Amino acid sequence: MDAQSLVFQLLTPEGRADPYPLYALAHELGPVSPAGDGLILVCGYEACRQALREPGMGADVNLVTWGADPAQHPSLAMLSRSLLVANAPDHGRLRASMAQMFTARGVAALEEDVVRITDALLDDLQRADGAVDFMDAFAFRLPAHVICDTMGIPEADRARFRGYAADLMATLEPASDPACHEAGLAAADRAAVEVDRYFTDLIRARRADPGDDLVTSMLSARDEGLLRDDDELVANLASLLLAGFETTTHLLGNGLRLLFEHPDVMSGLRDGTVPVDGFVEEVLRHDSPVQLSNRVALADGVSIAGLPVPAGTHVLLLLGAANRDPARYADPDRFDPTRDDSRPLSFGGGAHYCLGALLARLEATVAFGRLPTRFPGLGPAPGAAPTRRDRIVLRGHASLPVVLDARETAGI
Numbered sequence: 001m002d003a004q005s006l007v008f009q010l011l012t013p014e015g016r017a018d019p020y021p022l023y024a025l026a027h028e029l030g031p032v033s034p035a036g037d038g039l040i041l042v043c044g045y046e047a048c049r050q051a052l053r054e055p056g057m058g059a060d061v062n063l064v065t066w067g068a069d070p071a072q073h074p075s076l077a078m079l080s081r082s083l084l085v086a087n088a089p090d091h092g093r094l095r096a097s098m099a100q101m102f103t104a105r106g107v108a109a110l111e112e113d114v115v116r117i118t119d120a121l122l123d124d125l126q127r128a129d130g131a132v133d134f135m136d137a138f139a140f141r142l143p144a145h146v147i148c149d150t151m152g153i154p155e156a157d158r159a160r161f162r163g164y165a166a167d168l169m170a171t172l173e174p175a176s177d178p179a180c181h182e183a184g185l186a187a188a189d190r191a192a193v194e195v196d197r198y199f200t201d202l203i204r205a206r207r208a209d210p211g212d213d214l215v216t217s218m219l220s221a222r223d224e225g226l227l228r229d230d231d232e233l234v235a236n237l238a239s240l241l242l243a244g245f246e247t248t249t250h251l252l253g254n255g256l257r258l259l260f261e262h263p264d265v266m267s268g269l270r271d272g273t274v275p276v277d278g279f280v281e282e283v284l285r286h287d288s289p290v291q292l293s294n295r296v297a298l299a300d301g302v303s304i305a306g307l308p309v310p311a312g313t314h315v316l317l318l319l320g321a322a323n324r325d326p327a328r329y330a331d332p333d334r335f336d337p338t339r340d341d342s343r344p345l346s347f348g349g350g351a352h353y354c355l356g357a358l359l360a361r362l363e364a365t366v367a368f369g370r371l372p373t374r375f376p377g378l379g380p381a382p383g384a385a386p387t388r389r390d391r392i393v394l395r396g397h398a399s400l401p402v403v404l405d406a407r408e409t410a411g412i
């Protein structure tokens with residue numbers, strides 16, 4: 001199979017459901033391969049790492065537009081103003097407008113909140129009678145409450161963001177079927193209008209009555225000129241909110257699914273023989289919530305792993321494949337939380353390296369440090385299979401039904 005067919009296969013329902021066999025084929029093609037139409041496919045770990053950090057490559061607005069016109073779509077207009085797709089010099093000021101909260105010190109200050117929210121959600125889970133959907137009851141709620149707390153979004157308003165986030169993040173998915181893409185864009189546009197209205201009102205409220213939260217601090221950044229106008233402020237608040245929970249939700253879901261598949265790791269977490277931070281790194285490597293990222297060559301003269309990349313070339317980075325590169329990891333398909341020096345590329349790299357990486361790791365470490373001990377019998381709900389979302393960029397579960405005492409349910 002050549003690289004172009006491989007990209008096509010990845011976008012089919014089968015490729016989205018299980019991209020890993022295709023990644024193995026990609027590694028046989030080599031770390032970098034031309035994939036036609038000005039596109040280059042990168043799957044090697046070192047090649048991906050180099051492309052992410054290469055100053056001659058930048059964020060690719062195509063990552064959110066996929067060729068559609070932002071002027072026609074509120075969702076694409078909003079996402080096009082976000083730091084995710086900005087390049088120098090704009091990227092630096094957009095990132096500076098929000099970075100303070102996500103430094104090591106900023107995230108350490110959030111630990112108490114993360115622990116409190118986790119314990120409260122586990123208390124709620126304890127009260128569940130029979131099977132419960134882990135995605136709904138825990139995986140969505142923990143990161144959503146944490147990021148909403150930092151932003152000062154009231155509890156009553158939080159549930160609605162789940163639907164908005166799913167619709168807006170769908171625009172990041174490359175579509176093989178234009179009709180599906182159009183339908184997805186219509187939903188994303190409706191969500192963008194609602195999110196815009198919500199944040200515009202919230203900004204007005206914080207201007208009148210400042211708080212100790214991210215919206216207030218980004219308002220100061222706007223007043224200091226780091227953000228150009230209210231559209232830019234709203235777009236970057238929205239990006240932060242969406243990036244803040246859609247991704248971590250799937251780290252938690254993918255992690256629990258892996259624990260069910262590896263009961264020895266579950267007991268190792270419980271008795272302390274498997275380190276929880278090693279477990280979280282291995283979930284990130286083995287089944288990354290973000291599978292793809294993009295770059296574009298900003299000028300001539302750039303090459304990746306020896307392949308020249310002319311200006312304007314789009315570069316598709318298979319982060320999930322890089323994390324399973326046999327040249328980087330021994331026995332890459334084996335789930336092994338004791339690997340040394342793992343450093344998966346799941347949070348990207350270079351100027352756009354995930355701003356929330358420390359926070360996501362903190363949330364997952366607190367959650368997986370508690371779940372196996374708090375519920376020693378936690379297991380998959382009998383007769384209710386987990387369902388995967390039909391997505392390739394954000395890989396995770398639509399539902400993951402669990403019972404708190406699988407032994408009791410099985411009649412043991």
Ligand code: HEM
Pocket residue numbers: 052083084085095147239240243244245247248251288289290293294346347348349350351352353354355356357359360
């Ligand atoms: C497991 C959870 C997460 C994963 C796997 C993840 C992954 C990523 C990836 C792959 C990128 C693009 C990096 C690149 O292209 O080099 C990114 C960017 C970003 N992430 Fe995350 N992320 C996660 C959680 C979070 C959280 C919790 C937040 C915020 C609270 C966040 C905020 C951001 C922001 C703002 C950017 C854009 C950074 C920039 O363009 O400068 N992420 N993330």
